[in-house]
Amino acid sequence: MFKHRKIIMMILSTLICISLTACQTDESEYENEYMTEVAYEDNEPLQADDYHDYITAQIVFSGAPVRADELHWTTERDRAWEEDVRTFAIIALRSHPLLHSYDIVFFRGRAHREHSYEAFNVLLQRAAARNGILADNAYDMTNELRELIIQKVNALILEIPDLNDYAIKFILQEIAAVFGDAHTMVYPNIGRVFPIQVFALRDGIYITGAPHEMEHILYGEILAIGGTSIYEITERFLRIISHENEYGFRHMSLAADVVAQELLHHIGVIDDSGMADFTIRDVSGEIFDITLQAVGRDVFDDMITAEFVSHELGFLTHRHLEEEYWFFYEYFSDESLMYIRISRFSESASVNAVIRELRNELSNWQNDDIAKLVIDLRQNRGGRHTWPLGGDFSIINELANYVYVIIDGSSYSASIVAATYIMNYAQNVTIIGEPTAGPKNFFSGSNRFLPNSNLWYRISEGGDIYSDCSDVAIRPDILIHLTIDNIINRRDPVLDFIRDQ
Numbered sequence: 001m002f003k004h005r006k007i008i009m010m011i012l013s014t015l016i017c018i019s020l021t022a023c024q025t026d027e028s029e030y031e032n033e034y035m036t037e038v039a040y041e042d043n044e045p046l047q048a049d050d051y052h053d054y055i056t057a058q059i060v061f062s063g064a065p066v067r068a069d070e071l072h073w074t075t076e077r078d079r080a081w082e083e084d085v086r087t088f089a090i091i092a093l094r095s096h097p098l099l100h101s102y103d104i105v106f107f108r109g110r111a112h113r114e115h116s117y118e119a120f121n122v123l124l125q126r127a128a129a130r131n132g133i134l135a136d137n138a139y140d141m142t143n144e145l146r147e148l149i150i151q152k153v154n155a156l157i158l159e160i161p162d163l164n165d166y167a168i169k170f171i172l173q174e175i176a177a178v179f180g181d182a183h184t185m186v187y188p189n190i191g192r193v194f195p196i197q198v199f200a201l202r203d204g205i206y207i208t209g210a211p212h213e214m215e216h217i218l219y220g221e222i223l224a225i226g227g228t229s230i231y232e233i234t235e236r237f238l239r240i241i242s243h244e245n246e247y248g249f250r251h252m253s254l255a256a257d258v259v260a261q262e263l264l265h266h267i268g269v270i271d272d273s274g275m276a277d278f279t280i281r282d283v284s285g286e287i288f289d290i291t292l293q294a295v296g297r298d299v300f301d302d303m304i305t306a307e308f309v310s311h312e313l314g315f316l317t318h319r320h321l322e323e324e325y326w327f328f329y330e331y332f333s334d335e336s337l338m339y340i341r342i343s344r345f346s347e348s349a350s351v352n353a354v355i356r357e358l359r360n361e362l363s364n365w366q367n368d369d370i371a372k373l374v375i376d377l378r379q380n381r382g383g384r385h386t387w388p389l390g391g392d393f394s395i396i397n398e399l400a401n402y403v404y405v406i407i408d409g410s411s412y413s414a415s416i417v418a419a420t421y422i423m424n425y426a427q428n429v430t431i432i433g434e435p436t437a438g439p440k441n442f443f444s445g446s447n448r449f450l451p452n453s454n455l456w457y458r459i460s461e462g463g464d465i466y467s468d469c470s471d472v473a474i475r476p477d478i479l480i481h482l483t484i485d486n487i488i489n490r491r492d493p494v495l496d497f498i499r500d501q
Contacts, residue, residue, distance in 0.1 A: 073160060080452035081160050081168055087450055088172055088186070088457060089153040095459045096179055097443055098124055099146050115468040119441035122470045123463075127180040149178060166191075166262040169455060174240040176457065182252075182412065182437065183444045185242035187456040192261040192274065192294040195303055197310060198222065200255040202434075202481045205230055207280070209310040211303060217280055217290060218309055219488055222258065224279035226270040233258065236267040245472040248437025251409030252381065261294035283488070335499055336371035345383035345414040374498060375422065376406045378433060382413025403429045404498050407474060408482070412437035413444065419474055420466045433494050434481055435473035441465045 071086075073079050093099055097120070121138060128134075128141040131148055135141045152175045160168065169188035176186045196217070197209025204221045222230055237257050243249035257263055261274060270276040274294040281287045295303070304310070329340045403426055405419050411433075420440050423429055443460035450457065480494050 072157060075161070078160050081165075082157055084450040084452050084455065085153060085157055085160070085168070085172065088175075088459075089149065091448065091459050092176070092179075092184070093146065093149060095445065095461050096181075096184060097460060097463055098127055098179055098181075099142055099149075101142075116463070116465045118468060118470070119465045120463065123181075123441065123443070126472075127178070130180045131178055145178070149175060152178070165453070167266060169453075170240060170263060170266045172455070172457070173242070176459075177240055177242045179242070179443075179460070180244060181443045181460050182242050182244045182248060183442065183458055183460045185458055188263070189456070190256075190260040190262060190297070192296055193300050194259045194261060194276065194278070194292040194294050195300055196259060196278075196292065197304070197308070198255045198259060199487065200250045200258075201484060202250075203483070205254065205258055206484050206487070208487065209304065209308050211307045212309055214290070215309045217282065219484060220280040220282040221484070222278055223281055223287065225258070225264060226276050227279075228269045230258075233264075233267070233269055236269075237263075240267070244438040244442065245435070247409035247435045247473055248412060252412065252437055331370075337374060337499065338370045338372070339374045339376065339495075341376045342380055342415070342418070344380055345418075372402050372404065372498060372501070374404045374406065374495070375418075377411045377415040377419055378406055378408040378494075379410040380412075380415035381410060381437075382415050382417075401428065402501070405429060405431050406433045406494050407431060407436050407476060408434040409437050411474075413442070416440060416442070416474060417464065417466065423474075424466075430478060431474065431476045432478040432480060432498065433476050434479065435475050437473070439472050440467040440469050440474060 071079050071082050073082050124138055124141050124145075127145060131145065133141055133144045133148070135144055152171075156168065156171050156175070159171075163171070166188065169186065173186040173188055176184050195211060196207050196214075199206050199208045207217050207220050207222065210217050224230060225233060234254065237254065238249060241249060241253045241257060243253060261270070261276070264270045264276065265272050275291055276294075277289045277291050279287065279289050329338065331338050403422070405422055407415070407419055411419065416436050416438060419431065419436070423431065441464065443463050445458050445460035445462070447456065447458050449455065478497070480497055482493065485491075486493050
């Protein structure tokens with residue numbers, strides 16, 4: 001019988017089972033905890049309802065204050081969008097930590113208060129610099145950031161009759177991006193996409209899936225769209241897409257955005273005909289243009305199933321994606337290597353059912369000791385905060401001689417938390433792969449929907465502080481980039497490296 005079975009069960013149960021504070025924070029609880037402490041003018045505290053009115057009064061037209069019950073526009077469509085824009089603005093202005101004093105911001109994690117204060121100021125300075133705010137103290141940075149939000153909201157409200165629905169959504173998306181916080185964002189629900197699958201790598205954007213009749217473009221690099229270079233398109237997207245660093249933007253946003261027809265039209269790359277010329281360099285080095293016609297999301301999904309040639313990565317990270325469970329494991333007996341893949345931290349799967357299944361599987365093992373334990377957090381964008389807080393991670397070192405945690409530019413939120421705790425509380429840990437989509441310290445909040453458009457958005461309400469590190473990402477001890485050659489040859493360079501050690 002595998003003699004470390006109990007230890008493995010303890011570790012995996014700890015990784016899976018100990019569920020702490022979720023990203024979502026109940027709004028009423030939030031107001032009770034923070035809003036009674038908010039103070040602005042004359043240091044007089046404002047209650048939650050008073051603060052709502054105070055903020056609403058700052059949303060103005062031509063200098064004239066407008067209260068919540070005094071909408072500017074009269075037509076049904078414009079009034080509905082105005083109410084939605086106001087709702088988004090008021091929630092953002094009253095909730096986001098960067099617009100409040102550090103003393104009233106709620107922080108999770110184990111960092112000392114001093115570290116929390118330093119981390120808060122780093123995040124504030126980063127947002128200020130992103131928006132060209134040159135103030136040299138936190139108070140002025142916060143005020144200027146708030147005024148910028150109000151200015152952008154006012155401008156949007158005044159333009160509502162002249163904008164189509166998608167333009168309004170994208171401008172809201174741009175306002176959310178002011179915070180430089182990937183948890184504060186608007187999801188515009190793109191309607192039409194160009195029928196290719198793409199993957200953003202460090203050195204370019206590559207086609208990894210295409211209809212059968214266009215198989216010749218598979219693995220080709222996209223150089224331009226509508227005559228605009230990918231570099232320029234990326235620069236335009238950076239201004240309107242919420243992100244915390246270039247790694248997260250490239251891995252989590254760019255691949256989806258670059259095929260979104262309405263978004264490309266919004267940034268001035270293509271017209272609204274639904275057609276666009278893509279300039280591609282194929283695997284042989286030949287450069288040519290191909291014209292693509294955008295299709296609806298439902299049509300695109302059907303095309304992928306019935307008509308697409310896809311790269312079908314042979315990586316372990318792409319196995320079991322159809323299963324409800326958010327992790328899987330595989331033991332390689334010849335190498336004494338235990339591989340654990342955590343693809344997401346999901347609230348939909350039953351944690352108890354997962355653990356029962358795991359224990360049933362473990363009871364059948366008849367293997368030798370584990371020399372290497374690999375925890376793969378690539379493409380794990382987070383979810384519910386489930387991580388080993390309070391777990392004794394020294395036990396990992398009783399199980400394995402070496403521990404490898406694999407990360408990449410899609411590792412974000414709860415996966416950053418998991419990597420941080422393993423780094424902090426285990427020994428002989430090597431972080432390997434590519435930098436994460438965000439830093440160890442970040443803001444987080446709850447999902448919301450606007451009342452009329454039902455547009456999905458999120459506003460951060462508190463902070464997750466786990467370190468005194470001020471870097472924009474967790475950077476691996478061993479940096480290994482995925483390349484298009486790896487994808488073509490179905491090779492995982494990170495696992496190959498670990499196996500060779």
